[in-house]
Amino acid sequence: MKEAILPDGTAITAAEDAPSEAICPQCSGVLLLRQRRTMKKSVVAFYWRHTSNQNLNCKARRRPTGGR
Numbered sequence: 001m002k003e004a005i006l007p008d009g010t011a012i013t014a015a016e017d018a019p020s021e022a023i024c025p026q027c028s029g030v031l032l033l034r035q036r037r038t039m040k041k042s043v044v045a046f047y048w049r050h051t052s053n054q055n056l057n058c059k060a061r062r063r064p065t066g067g068r
């Protein structure tokens with residue numbers, strides 16, 4: 001996901017200068033900042049990911065269907 005919150009409640013968008021850890025707005029679980037190269041190799045996409053095997057039933061883990 002792109003949006004998370006900090007312990008003080010501030011919303012934070014995944015980006016290069018974001019902290020390495022944040023909190024899931026859906027389940028209050030720990031999120032880690034990850035990055036992934038896109039099809040264009042020069043562009044790096046940042047996103048928040050739950051720590052492994054935590055919060056398997058969190059809504060934010062799944063992409064909403066029919067989004068487009």
Ligand SMILES: [Zn+2]
Pocket residue numbers: 024025026027028029050055058059060061
């Ligand atoms: Zn979550």
